[in-house]
Amino acid sequence: MLTKIGIFSFLCVVTIIIALYSNAYLSDPIKLNFIGTYSLYDKNDDLIYQGSAKSKWVSLKDISPYMIDAVISVEDKNFYNHNGFDYLRIIKAMFTNIKSGHIMEGASTISQQYVKNAYLEFDKTWSRKIKEALMTLNLEVHYEKDEILEAYLNTINYGQGCYGIYDAAHYYFNKEPIDLNLEECLILAGIPKSPSNYNPVSSYDNAIKRAKIVALTMYKNNKITEDQYNSLFKENINIYASYSENDLKTLMYYQQAVKKELEDIETISEEQIYSGNLKVYTTLDFDLQKAMEESVDNNITDDNIQNSGIAIDPKDGSVLALIGGRDYKLSQYNRALYSKRQVGSTMKPFLYYSALANNMTSSSTFLSQETTFNLGDGNTYSPKNYADVYGNKEITMAAAIAYSDNIYAVKTNLFLGVDELIKTAKLCGIEEELKPVASLALGTSEINLIDYATGYTTLASGGYHRNIHFVSRVEDEFGNILYEYEPDYDMVLNPNYVYILNELLTSPVKSAFIDYNVPTGINVASKLSRKYSVKTGTTDTDYWVVGYNPNILMITWTGYDDNSGLPVTTGLEAKNAWVEAIEKYDPEDHSWYEMPDNVVGMPLNAVDGTPTTDSEKMNMFYYFRGSEPAYNIETVEK
Numbered sequence: 001m002l003t004k005i006g007i008f009s010f011l012c013v014v015t016i017i018i019a020l021y022s023n024a025y026l027s028d029p030i031k032l033n034f035i036g037t038y039s040l041y042d043k044n045d046d047l048i049y050q051g052s053a054k055s056k057w058v059s060l061k062d063i064s065p066y067m068i069d070a071v072i073s074v075e076d077k078n079f080y081n082h083n084g085f086d087y088l089r090i091i092k093a094m095f096t097n098i099k100s101g102h103i104m105e106g107a108s109t110i111s112q113q114y115v116k117n118a119y120l121e122f123d124k125t126w127s128r129k130i131k132e133a134l135m136t137l138n139l140e141v142h143y144e145k146d147e148i149l150e151a152y153l154n155t156i157n158y159g160q161g162c163y164g165i166y167d168a169a170h171y172y173f174n175k176e177p178i179d180l181n182l183e184e185c186l187i188l189a190g191i192p193k194s195p196s197n198y199n200p201v202s203s204y205d206n207a208i209k210r211a212k213i214v215a216l217t218m219y220k221n222n223k224i225t226e227d228q229y230n231s232l233f234k235e236n237i238n239i240y241a242s243y244s245e246n247d248l249k250t251l252m253y254y255q256q257a258v259k260k261e262l263e264d265i266e267t268i269s270e271e272q273i274y275s276g277n278l279k280v281y282t283t284l285d286f287d288l289q290k291a292m293e294e295s296v297d298n299n300i301t302d303d304n305i306q307n308s309g310i311a312i313d314p315k316d317g318s319v320l321a322l323i324g325g326r327d328y329k330l331s332q333y334n335r336a337l338y339s340k341r342q343v344g345s346t347m348k349p350f351l352y353y354s355a356l357a358n359n360m361t362s363s364s365t366f367l368s369q370e371t372t373f374n375l376g377d378g379n380t381y382s383p384k385n386y387a388d389v390y391g392n393k394e395i396t397m398a399a400a401i402a403y404s405d406n407i408y409a410v411k412t413n414l415f416l417g418v419d420e421l422i423k424t425a426k427l428c429g430i431e432e433e434l435k436p437v438a439s440l441a442l443g444t445s446e447i448n449l450i451d452y453a454t455g456y457t458t459l460a461s462g463g464y465h466r467n468i469h470f471v472s473r474v475e476d477e478f479g480n481i482l483y484e485y486e487p488d489y490d491m492v493l494n495p496n497y498v499y500i501l502n503e504l505l506t507s508p509v510k511s512a513f514i515d516y517n518v519p520t521g522i523n524v525a526s527k528l529s530r531k532y533s534v535k536t537g538t539t540d541t542d543y544w545v546v547g548y549n550p551n552i553l554m555i556t557w558t559g560y561d562d563n564s565g566l567p568v569t570t571g572l573e574a575k576n577a578w579v580e581a582i583e584k585y586d587p588e589d590h591s592w593y594e595m596p597d598n599v600v601g602m603p604l605n606a607v608d609g610t611p612t613t614d615s616e617k618m619n620m621f622y623y624f625r626g627s628e629p630a631y632n633i634e635t636v637e638k
Contacts, residue, residue, distance in 0.1 A: 032143065032151040038278035040258060042286045043318070043472070049255055058166045060150040064180040067165065069224075070189035071153065073217040076110040080145050111136050113192075114152040158191045159199030160241070160329035172200060174240035182228065183237055186211040186218075195332075201241045202330050208233055250293045253324030256334050258282055258470045267483050268474060277477035282470050283318035285311070291584035292321050292554075299577040300326075300558065305570065307577075308335035309556035310453050311585070314548060316487055317457055317466030320585070323556075333561075340432070340446040341557055344537025345404045346544045347421075347443035349459060349505060350428060352397060354420040355412050356497040362504050362621045363609030363629060365394035366411045373410060373438060381438050383410050386538065389517050396609040398619060402507035402519040404536065406442055413441035427492045428455035429465050443537055453555050459501065460533070460548035462593060463493035496596050500622045505533030512606040512619045523572060527579045531592050536575065540565050545578040551587040554578060598625045 040049035060068070072079050108116070115135045139148060158168035165188070169177045173184050180188070190210035191198045200207035212233065219229040258280060262273050272278060288311055296307045303326070311321040324334035333339075355364070368391035372382040383406045390407065391399075400408035413421055418436040425434055431454075432447045434440055450468060457466045467488065474483040507513055509525035509532070519525075520536050530549060537544035543558045543566060558574040559566060595601075599622055605612040606619035611631050621628075 032147065038262075038273065038280050040255060040284075041279065041281045042284040043282065043320075044286075045281060046286070048282075048284065048286055049251065056164075056166050057154050058150075058164070058177050060146055060153070063153060063165055063177045064185055066182045066185040067153070067177065067180055067188065068149070069221075070185045070214050070218055072110070072149075073221045073223055074189055074214045075113070075192075077217070077221055079110050079149070082109060109136075110152050111139050111148055114148060114155065115139060117155055117157065156192045157195045158188060159195030160201050172239055172241055182224070183211070183232060186214045186232070187237065190214045196330075200237070200239045204239070208237070248290055248293055249327040249329065250323050250325070251289065252328040252332075253334050253336065254282075254284055254289060254319075254322045254470070256324065257319070257322050257337055260337065261470050262474070265471070265474070265483050272476070272482070278482075279475040279477075279479075280471060281473040281475075283313070283320060283472055284470075285320040285585070288581070288585050289321040289323075292323050292556075292581045295577040295580035295584075296323070296326065298580065299573045301569070301573060302567070304560065305558060305566070306331075306335060306561055307556060307558050307574075308339065308449055309554065309581075310336060310449055311581075312453060312457055312460075312466075312468060312553045314457055314460035314462075314466065314550060314553050317461075317468045318472070319468060319470045320552070322470075335557070335561075336449045338448070340448050341542045341559065342443055342445065342539045343447050343452060344443040344539045344542060344544055345406075345409070346452075346535050346537035346546050346555075347425075347445070348401065348404070348409050348441060349501060349533075349535055350424045350430075350455065351409060351412055351416075351421045351441050352401065352504065353459070353493065353497055353501050354416055354424045355397065356500055356624075357424075357494060358416055358420065359627070360397065360412070361623055361627050361629075362398050362500055363396045363604060363623075365396055365609060366400070366408045368393065368395045368400070368405050368407050371407050371411075373414065375438060381410070383407065383439070383442060391516050391607070393608070395607055396604075396621075398504050398507045398609075398621065399513055399515075399607045401504050401535070402510065402513040402606075403517045404508075404520050404538075409441040410438055414438055424493075425455060428458040429492075430455040443539070449555065449557060453553070456546055456548065456553055456555060458492060459498060460550070460553040462502075462550075463491055463495045463498040465490045465492045496598050496624050499593055499596055499599055500624070502533045502593055503620070503622045505535055506531060507606075507619070508534045508536070510606070510619065512617055515607045515617075521575065524575045524579045527576075527583065529583060530590055532582070536571070538571060542566075543570050543574045545574055547578065547582060550591065550593055551589060552582060552585050554582045554585075556581075595622075599623065600625050600628055602628050602631070604629075604631075 039047060042048045154164045154166070157163055160171060162168040162171050165177045168188055169175050169180055172188065173180065175184070187200055187207055190207060190213065193210065197203050198207050198210045215224065215229055215232055218224045219226065262268060262280065292309055292311065300307060306325055307323060308325065309323040310319060312319055322336050324336040325331045370390055372380050374380055385406050386404065395405065395408065399405070418438065418440060421440055422434045422436060430447065431451050432445065434445050454468050457468060458464065469485055471483070472485050473481060475481055508519045508521035509528060510519060511522065511525070513519045514522065521534050532547040532549050534547040541559050541563045544556070546555045548554065556574060556578050558570060601620045601622050603618045604610060604621050605617050609621065612618055
C-alpha cells in the first residue's frame with residue numbers, strides 16, 4: 001500500500017513539474033527588465049529622474065570577471081547547473097532553519113532574486129511566492145544563463161540609492177565596472193544581502209567583514225588562490241561615494257511614491273511599468289523639494305532625528321514635495337508612505353470643525369483649569385496642559401487653539417460626543433480607524449502622513465475632498481497618453497464653518513493672545529510673510545507642524561525611529577524648518593480665503609470673547625450669520 005502511495009505521489013509530482021515547464025515554454029517570455037527605466041518629469045516638464053539614478057545597462061563582457069565570480073560564489077555557486085531552483089540547497093536550508101528554530105539560511109537562486117527584485121513587491125504572501133516560482137521558470141526556459149546574470153547585475157540593489165553595477169561602480173569607486181579590482185568586487189558583491197548594513201559608506205566595517213565572507217566563498221570555489229585570499233584588505237579601501245551631479249538626498253522618496261501610485265493605475269499594466277520607456281509627468285515642485293530638504297538640514301541639529309513631510313496644492317490635491325526621511329542613501333524606509341505616528345494636538349482642528357457644525361462658535365468658552373473627567377464607566381481621565389499651564393478662567397475656542405489647551409479640547413470632545421470627531425475625520429477623508437475615546441481629541445491615535453494629509457487637504461481646500469496624487473500624466477515612448485489625472489471634487493464640509501475654522505487656526509501666531517500663556521507659534525510668527533492656518537502637535541516622541549493657506553498645505557513630522565523621547569529644543573527646530581521651507585514657496589497669488597456671504601466678523605477680546613477697546617488684546621472672531629453674540633458693537637465686518 002505504501003509503495004503504491006509513494007509511486008502515485010511521485011507521478012503526481014512529475015506531472016506537476018511537466019505541466020509547469022510546459023506552461024513556461026508556451027508562455028510569452030517575460031521581458032528582461034531594468035529597474036526604474038521610466039523617466040520622471042516635474043510639474044514644469046523638466047526631467048528629474050531617469051533609470052536607477054545614473055545607472056545604465058552594462059554587458060557582461062564589460063564587467064570585471066572578479067565581480068562575476070564573486071557574485072556567483074556567494075549568491076548561487078550552482079547557477080550554471082540548475083534550472084532556476086537549487087533543490088539541494090533548499091533542502092539544506094530547511095534542515096538548518098529547523099535545527100536552529102529560526103531562519104538562518106536562505107536558498108534563493110540568482111534567477112529567483114532577479115525576478116523578486118525586478119518584478120515583484122517584497123511582501124511574503126504565498127501568492128507572491130507562487131508568482132515568483134512561475135516567473136523564474138519562464139526566465140530559465142526562455143533565456144541563457146549569461147543573459148539572466150547580466151540582468152541581475154544590472155538591477156540589484158547596491159545600497160545608497162544605487163541600482164545596477166554601473167551605478168554602484170561609479171558611486172563607490174568612481175570606476176567603470178570592467179576596471180574594478182578584486183577587493184572592490186568583493187565589497188560590491190557583499191552589499192545585496194543587506195544594502196543598508198553592508199554598504200561601505202554607512203557601514204564600512206560591516207562591509208569589509210561581509211567582503212571577507214565573499215572572499216572565502218571564492219577561495220573555496222577555486223576562484224582565487226590562497227595567496228590572493230591571504231593578501232586581501234591589509235589596508236583601508238578608498239571609497240569615492242559621490243555623484244558628480246547635483247542630487248537631492250530625498251528625491252528617491254518622491255520617486256517611491258510615484259512608483260506606488262503607478263502600480264495602482266488600472267490603465268497601466270505591471271509589464272509597462274517595469275519594461276521601461278514610460279514618461280511619467282509628476283506634480284513635483286523640484287525647488288520646494290529642495291527647500292524642504294535643506295530646511296531640515298539647516299534646523300534639526302541631531303542627525304539621528306528623522307523627518308517626514310509633504311507639501312500639497314489644496315486646489316487640486318497635487319503633491320508638490322515629499323520627504324520620507326533625512327537621506328535616502330542612509331535609509332530607504334519611506335516614513336511618509338509607511339509609518340504611523342501619534343498626531344498629537346494636530347487632531348484638534350477636526351474636533352473644532354465638529355464643534356462649529358454643532359452650534360458652538362469661535363468665542364464659545366470653557367473653563368481652563370486642571371480637571372479630572374469622570375467617563376461614566378468607572379474610569380477617570382486627567383489630561384494635562386503643556387507645562388501644566390492653565391488659565392483658571394473661561395477661555396474662547398480661539399484661545400484654546402492658540403494655546404493648544406487640552407482641557408478645552410477634551411471638554412469639547414465629551415460635550416459633543418466622541419463619535420462626532422470621528423465622523424468629521426472620516427468626512428475629510430482620513431481612513432485610519434480611530435478609537436472613540438476622550439483622548440482622541442489630543443491625537444493619541446497613530447495615523448500615516450499621507451492619510452492625514454488627505455484630511456487636512458479638505459480643510460485647506462475650503463471643504464472639498466481632493467484626491468492626493470503624484471502623477472499627472474503618463475505617456476509611452478511614442479508619446480501616446482496612457483493615463484491622465486482627472487480631478488473629481490466633492491464638497492464634503494460646510495464652507496462657512498471651514499472658513500471660520502481656518503481663521504481660528506491663525507490664532508497660534510497672533511500676539512493678541514499673549515496673556516497667562518503664549519500662542520504656540522508666536523516664536524516663529526515674525527518669520528511669516530503671509531497668512532497661514534497653523535497647528536502644532538506634540539507627544540513625548542513626535543513633533544508635528546501643519547500649516548496652510550489657499551495655495552499650499554505643508555505637514556512635517558519630526559522624531560526618532562525608535563520612539564525615543566525628543567529633546568525640548570526639537571519643537572522650535574521643527575517649527576523653524578517648517579517656516580523656512582513654506583516661505584520658499586512663492587505662488588503668484590497670495591490671497592486668503594474669500595469670506596462666504598453667510599459669515600460675519602466681530603472684534604472681541606482674544607482670550608475671553610468680551611467686548612474690548614484695547615487694540616492689542618483684540619481679535620476678529622467670525623460667525624455663521626445669526627450666531628454672533630448680541631453685543632452692541634457697530635464695527636461688524638462682513
